[in-house]
Amino acid sequence: MNSPDTALVALDWGTSSLRAYRMGPDGTVLETRADGCGIQHLPVPGEDGFEAAFEAICGDWLAATPVPVVASGMVGSAQGWREVPYLSCPAGTEGLAAAAVTLRTRGGHCVTIAPGLIADGAGQDPDVMRGEEIQIAGMLAAHPGLAADALMVMPGTHSKWAQMQAGQVVRFATYMTGEIFAVLRAHSILGRLMPAEAAPTPDDAAFRRGLERAREGGLTHALFSVRTLGLTGALPPGDLPDYLSGLLIGREVLDAAAALDADRPLLLVGEGALTRRYALALETLLGRRPDAPPGNPAPAGLFRFAQDAGLVSRTKETSHV
Template identity: 55%
Template structure:
């Protein structure tokens, strides 16, 4: 535990939970969204100590019990998949345009067995009349944190959030106005694990490492192939992962990198075209997410002559703090 908890700055004000599918992270937070302490467990909503509500109760108690034993009156908020249909309680989806105040007005609520109330952040839905709907859950909290920590982005920005289901989010006047989801990460996982494309992919021999230059070259080759492609080419290009391996034009050691570049390149081709279609000038582009994955996106974006305005890490704790403040919970803390 860090921080001087005897001072106002070090006094705990909130317990914030970032509760996803595979993991649970808790943050003991003080004044101005400062993190005093943090804990983590593998008890995501699909890996609870036991099924159903008792599992959520046990996971919460195991993670936060020591904090609550010392500060029993601390308010608690949670965001992420804990508010999904498979979560502790299903929180609603707030329609675009949405900001943190709108999220607070539609917060979900769960009462623990010992009578404690936990507020749960809702998701966001983009449901235009002329297109299929799109949804996010968890990313809206990361966005709230990013905008709070980087006010210059609040007026106009495009936030790219790489992952299993990558999000491209349009921001105007601190509000989420539109977003698109790309299943880039999930398609990569399926193609490498459950399709014929993965059969030629190899790993370095024990005690050796892959050649970084060769891996980067293969990744860039995939990005450039996507950049130069025509509409609808992806299904054809995917098979090139196999043929480049069969003909030994690419080593099995770098076929994953080529596939990664191909998929990320296709995502960028589509996402950037949509941005250019909706505005005469590109807004500042911000990457939020895992450092390694964001680095791959930044490398790919350079081949499109795009430089991100910022590369941000985990903004969820700050977002959960802003969400709690918007609900009024911190005024009572």
């Protein structure tokens, strides 16, 4: 059952998953739920699917105590529940609320959806993010002193590197590293020698070997070494995925550092094995360690977004990452 302390329901709604947070008036996460009902995996297609997924994950919370609801991620995309136009960079996270869109569910609940960001300045290819802008807001809520000057690294299927200046996201870049890894492993000749199931424990030595090979450049040539090292027995089959991961993440880190100002304070956003791999790559290739502990800032970012939208009080600030 719900608690009278509930002040907000916050949804992190992506392509493949949906996570819901029941939050207190100070931003504390009171309860978390997650399921696989991302926007491409709804119970049924279209509006009915969004309504059903919403009701399943938080309907009982809202029935017990009607409170504001905020959401971020692909739920605001053209394929989402309601499209919310991107906010152009440079942009401060406090501007997300002004660009948000609110919809009313069939049950009468209002859901305020964050807009995402677009970087499309002169002389550059356009780049977009949805969901990561809320992670940025959460990190800045926990570490406000870094808002003036920081570089944020957000690992994922499509990793983001965002540069902060004077409290604004001034530019960012997306790297399709995670998706390329999945495609190469499942649908290319490189995966033929790899075991079907991932190893329970990643091999750091093979990963570091991939990082060092990435430093040498020539990615498309280096990729073929995944096959030849396996064919010649120089690497056992179980180590090949870790070597490939090192190649791809290593090249991302080196390219991103060259394109952005990597000397500014660095924040690594996320948790789990993938974030650990990026931390290892940053230290190995750049000699850098994050200037604050990694973590999941989405709840804090969603709470700050709700504060900026006037949906919850500012009398108590969140610092939970």
